[in-house]
Amino acid sequence: MPRDMEQYLRPGLTSTPFCPGCGHGILMGLIFRAIDDLELNMDEMLFVSGIGCAGWIPSPHFNADTLHTLHGRAIPAATGAKMFNPKLRVMVISGDGDLVDIGGNHLIHAARRNMDLTVICASNMVYGMTGGQVCSTTPAAVFTQTTTQGNPYQPFDLCKLVVAAGATYAARYSVTQPFALIASIKKALKINGFCFIEVLSPCPTQFGRHNQLDTPVDMIKELIDKCIMNKRAKNLSPEELKDKIITGEFTSGGN
Amino acid sequence: MVKYYLSGNEAIAEGAIRAGCRYYAGYPITPSSEIMERISVRFNEIGGVFIQMEDEIASICSVIGASWAGAKAMTATSGPGFTLMQEGIGYAAMTETPIVIVDVQRAGPGMGQATRVGDGDIMQAKWGSSGDYQVIAICPWSVQEAYEQTINVFNLAEKYRIPVLLLTEESIGHLRERIEVVKDIEIFNRRKKAGAAPFGTEERGGVPPMPTFGEGEKLLVTASTHDSHGFRKTDDPLVHERLVSRLNEKIINNREKIIDYEKYYLEDATVVVISYGSTARSSLFAVEALRAEGRKIGMLRLKTLWPFPDGLRRDIGAKANMLFVPEMNRGQVAGEVRKYVSCPVVSFTQTNGEVIRPDTIIEQLRRHL
Numbered sequence: 001m002p003r004d005m006e007q008y009l010r011p012g013l014t015s016t017p018f019c020p021g022c023g024h025g026i027l028m029g030l031i032f033r034a035i036d037d038l039e040l041n042m043d044e045m046l047f048v049s050g051i052g053c054a055g056w057i058p059s060p061h062f063n064a065d066t067l068h069t070l071h072g073r074a075i076p077a078a079t080g081a082k083m084f085n086p087k088l089r090v091m092v093i094s095g096d097g098d099l100v101d102i103g104g105n106h107l108i109h110a111a112r113r114n115m116d117l118t119v120i121c122a123s124n125m126v127y128g129m130t131g132g133q134v135c136s137t138t139p140a141a142v143f144t145q146t147t148t149q150g151n152p153y154q155p156f157d158l159c160k161l162v163v164a165a166g167a168t169y170a171a172r173y174s175v176t177q178p179f180a181l182i183a184s185i186k187k188a189l190k191i192n193g194f195c196f197i198e199v200l201s202p203c204p205t206q207f208g209r210h211n212q213l214d215t216p217v218d219m220i221k222e223l224i225d226k227c228i229m230n231k232r233a234k235n236l237s238p239e240e241l242k243d244k245i246i247t248g249e250f251t252s253g254g255n
Numbered sequence: 256m257v258k259y260y261l262s263g264n265e266a267i268a269e270g271a272i273r274a275g276c277r278y279y280a281g282y283p284i285t286p287s288s289e290i291m292e293r294i295s296v297r298f299n300e301i302g303g304v305f306i307q308m309e310d311e312i313a314s315i316c317s318v319i320g321a322s323w324a325g326a327k328a329m330t331a332t333s334g335p336g337f338t339l340m341q342e343g344i345g346y347a348a349m350t351e352t353p354i355v356i357v358d359v360q361r362a363g364p365g366m367g368q369a370t371r372v373g374d375g376d377i378m379q380a381k382w383g384s385s386g387d388y389q390v391i392a393i394c395p396w397s398v399q400e401a402y403e404q405t406i407n408v409f410n411l412a413e414k415y416r417i418p419v420l421l422l423t424e425e426s427i428g429h430l431r432e433r434i435e436v437v438k439d440i441e442i443f444n445r446r447k448k449a450g451a452a453p454f455g456t457e458e459r460g461g462v463p464p465m466p467t468f469g470e471g472e473k474l475l476v477t478a479s480t481h482d483s484h485g486f487r488k489t490d491d492p493l494v495h496e497r498l499v500s501r502l503n504e505k506i507i508n509n510r511e512k513i514i515d516y517e518k519y520y521l522e523d524a525t526v527v528v529i530s531y532g533s534t535a536r537s538s539l540f541a542v543e544a545l546r547a548e549g550r551k552i553g554m555l556r557l558k559t560l561w562p563f564p565d566g567l568r569r570d571i572g573a574k575a576n577m578l579f580v581p582e583m584n585r586g587q588v589a590g591e592v593r594k595y596v597s598c599p600v601v602s603f604t605q606t607n608g609e610v611i612r613p614d615t616i617i618e619q620l621r622r623h624l
Contacts, residue, residue: 067468084278
């Protein structure tokens with residue numbers, strides 16, 4: 001049966017601001033499906049985002065309370081709202097530059113406190129909105145506007161980072177793994193405690209064009225090719241796993 | 256009426272609780288930490304939400320989140336922490352979020368002297384964040400007033416939906432005095448109107464009612480330029496002009512109601528001391544000592560520092576031909592006073608981490624009398 005996803009969109013909106021080939025629109029639809037499957041009441045939810053392309057996923061699109069915060073500060077703002085009104089189901093949706101680079105300190109502290117938040121990090125591995133500069137999730141050797149000789153540094157493994165800091169649940173999926181990602185978002189929404197999902201989202205406009213992945217199709221194919229579930233990865237050699245992105249859940253998921 | 260013996264910082268914590276503050280987020284910094292310590296204990300007793308955050312940026316952002324979740328919320332800090340909070344103050348101004356920030360000023364710049372006093376944040380309080388916005392800043396001169404003005408700053412924050420600053424000093428925060436607390440104190444609670452536009456009014460300088468998360472209002476809160484319903488309008492000159500004008504006018508147009516100061520011996524004064532905070536205690540002592548010698552000298556004590564009391568030109572009296580402004584900074588308020596008066600303004604500054612003593616002010620005033 002077709003489902004009415006439009007009810008989750010704020011009335012009056014006709015288009016998103018995302019570039020052709022951006023994965024953020026796919027992620028938006030998958031979040032709606034998870035909410036719909038769980039039959040959650042949007043009036044009891046709060047969506048908090050920071051600055052950057054991914055900050056625009058909930059604001060203004062979600063037909064619910066949204067808080068579009070300062071750059072990097074979505075998690076502390078969500079913490080304040082959740083602490084004062086624990087009845088609110090609070091989801092943070094923002095980008096990797098926002099949540100991890102400028103907001104990294106808040107990310108690890110919220111994980112340490114095991115704050116009851118669902119944090120979805122839409123990771124395009126680049127600063128998209130500002131024109132494609134390197135960020136802390138950009139893979140080594142990748143070309144960006146500010147690494148024209150290739151990125152000299154290693155990226156963060158975000159799931160390892162938040163698990164080490166105390167998160168109850170951490171997972172990584174690509175928007176090319178939609179069914180696993182919906183299941184993961186549903187699981188995170190049901191768990192009490194800090195839940196973190198890194199969602200790999202293609203950015204042909206700013207990431208792809210410097211790395212021979214100019215078209216949306218190139219980028220999607222690259223993600224399908226690179227992403228490998230952790231269960232399969234267990235049986236592969238380090239050589240076979242070179243340049244692969246390991247996806248799946250990285251904690252048991254608490255209660 | 257009940258009498259207490261409290262430090263300024265303790266009185267601020269008690270004033271906040273009396274005003275209805277039930278959310279506090281902070282980060283330790285001398286000389287403000289006693290506010291956070293007392294709140295953390297008292298909230299256990301009365302059922303408030305306290306959290307010690309990882310830094311001052313997180314503190315002010317969580318206070319903003321809590322305010323939208325329905326809390327009267329506050330944080331307290333000192334100079335360097337206040338600097339870290341500036342972006343949050345701009346955010347609160349743009350989103351019309353009522354929050355209270357206490358700055359227990361210490362001797363700067365930089366780390367300066369953490370346990371010593373200064374008044375160096377007066378201009379930072381007004382101009383610290385980007386763009387054109389208004390804040391309200393109140394500076395108390397006693398523990399009694401620290402208590403009362405803390406209640407006042409919460410009322411002003413809710414009334415005008417604006418970040419309000421209690422701009423106090425180490426010398427008041429750590430001073431112990433007797434205070435008297437009366438039973439009936441006016442408390443202003445948030446105005447709500449279901450379905451009303453949360454970011455605009457028909458009036459040019461109006462303050463819209465403020466809904467809360469979880470009420471089904473489907474709020475769009477953003478510090479990007481937005482229309483009256485919160486939709487981002489980041490390339491519409493008219494929307495930006497209208498929003499920035501209203502954010503400023505809602506304070507400027509109401510400044511007569513907001514601004515408060517006290518007048519001493521101004522009827523015949525040819526020399527007027529303009530003073531605020533703990534310095535005003537020394538100033539009043541000096542003024543009274545010199546009047547006992549027959550000098551025609553008076554004093555104006557500023558309680559509100561922002562919006563600046565531009566009406567002081569009217570209130571210094573017709574006979575005033577010289578103003579004297581003693582400050583624990585390099586003349587931040589003296590420069591502001593010069594904008595509004597035509598007579599000479601003498602700025603006396605002391606930035607050694609100590610309060611200005613009455614005999615210092617007497618000696619300085621004698622040079623000009």
